[in-house]
Amino acid sequence: MKRVFVSGCYDILHAGHVQFFTEARAQGDHLTVCFASDEVLWKHKERRSSLPQDHKKALIESLRMVDAVVIGEDHDLGLDFKSHFLELRPDLLVVTEDDQYTHAKKELCRQVGASYMVLPKTPPLFKPVSTSSIVRYIRAPQEAPLRVDFAGGWLDVPRFARADGFVVNCAISPKVSLRSWPYEREAGLGGSGAWALLNGLDGVASELDLGVGWQDPAIIREGGLCVWRSGERPHLDIKTDGSLVAGRMALYYTGKPHDTPGLCDLQGRDFDGIAASATLARKGVWQQDLDLLAQGIRRYYETQLSEGMEPLNPPADAIAWKYCGGGHGGYALFLFADPQARQLALTVNSGLIPIEPA
Numbered sequence: 001m002k003r004v005f006v007s008g009c010y011d012i013l014h015a016g017h018v019q020f021f022t023e024a025r026a027q028g029d030h031l032t033v034c035f036a037s038d039e040v041l042w043k044h045k046e047r048r049s050s051l052p053q054d055h056k057k058a059l060i061e062s063l064r065m066v067d068a069v070v071i072g073e074d075h076d077l078g079l080d081f082k083s084h085f086l087e088l089r090p091d092l093l094v095v096t097e098d099d100q101y102t103h104a105k106k107e108l109c110r111q112v113g114a115s116y117m118v119l120p121k122t123p124p125l126f127k128p129v130s131t132s133s134i135v136r137y138i139r140a141p142q143e144a145p146l147r148v149d150f151a152g153g154w155l156d157v158p159r160f161a162r163a164d165g166f167v168v169n170c171a172i173s174p175k176v177s178l179r180s181w182p183y184e185r186e187a188g189l190g191g192s193g194a195w196a197l198l199n200g201l202d203g204v205a206s207e208l209d210l211g212v213g214w215q216d217p218a219i220i221r222e223g224g225l226c227v228w229r230s231g232e233r234p235h236l237d238i239k240t241d242g243s244l245v246a247g248r249m250a251l252y253y254t255g256k257p258h259d260t261p262g263l264c265d266l267q268g269r270d271f272d273g274i275a276a277s278a279t280l281a282r283k284g285v286w287q288q289d290l291d292l293l294a295q296g297i298r299r300y301y302e303t304q305l306s307e308g309m310e311p312l313n314p315p316a317d318a319i320a321w322k323y324c325g326g327g328h329g330g331y332a333l334f335l336f337a338d339p340q341a342r343q344l345a346l347t348v349n350s351g352l353i354p355i356e357p358a
Helices: 015-025 038-045 053-061 082-088 102-112 131-139 191-198 203-209 215-222 271-287 290-306 339-348
Strands: 003-008 030-036 068-072 092-096 115-119 143-151 166-177 225-229 236-240 249-253 318-323 331-336 352-357
Touching (some): 003 015, 003 082, 015 030, 015 115, 030 038, 030 053, 053 068, 068 082, 092 102, 102 115, 143 271, 143 290, 166 191, 191 215, 236 271, 331 339, 339 352
Parallel strands (some): 003 030, 003 092
Antiparallel strands (some): 143 166, 166 352, 225 236, 249 352
16 A cells, blocks of 8 residues: 655645645645644644634545644644654655755655655646645625725835825725726726735735826725825825715716826926925825815826826816826816815716725
């Protein structure tokens, strides 16, 4: 009988583990699975087990391809299964291609005359997941805000960052969820950042990988009306609850699609004007002065017109307006002096959508 041995944390059992056990069992006639004890997991991974180890043992034992299960108690890094391995003296130790303790495990195999086998990657039967990704998904919120950017947009893109620059934005409601999305898609409201957050992903890393900036996931995660320092990563400068703009914001969908990554390297963009708009808007947030914030928004809108965006047709009582996100389509934002002015505009303009700070 050829005895096969595998080891790991197997902290949250998933289909990838089942596939690995199945392929390992196919290498012999008997499969022993060893998983790290609660104490070892805490010492080596600095996290507690997702399940009590007796429950985990029972789950693995119930798998049809598993013949025996043992719990690794040794504290040697990567070799928590050492005592069991020396006692059982299996014929084959099977590991994955990304195993980090190759040298130590080969030496252990040498001591008992066992073979060492790296199981080649095979096409996954299911979408690959990991214990850490499952934990992030469980911890992910059920809903998230989107955002409107008031001023300083593009200065969150690392290659356009300025040491004295700022980005001013606000998380908004109604919020979105994986089942409810009451806005147009790809329309300049930071939807990709919200989507990443709802799926338990690192939104900042996701956005930077797309070659765009970090402001969407940063404000969506933080909430409120915020000012950020321009730079390679989010650095919060000012945070408020957004009461300055409560009852005063509305959106209008232009009917045209929006593509931030495709606009990132547009030539001739007025970065000086963008930086100036954020300086004004930041003062407005700092001083809780709506007029100063409106000035910053209007200054940013001037830079959008200089890029060739079509002029907006604002409601009569709006005090500031601009395209959201990279513009050239998507949603437009309108700011009003007070809730009464916004309500009048909503009554007259059926295409306006009221939003609130979140």
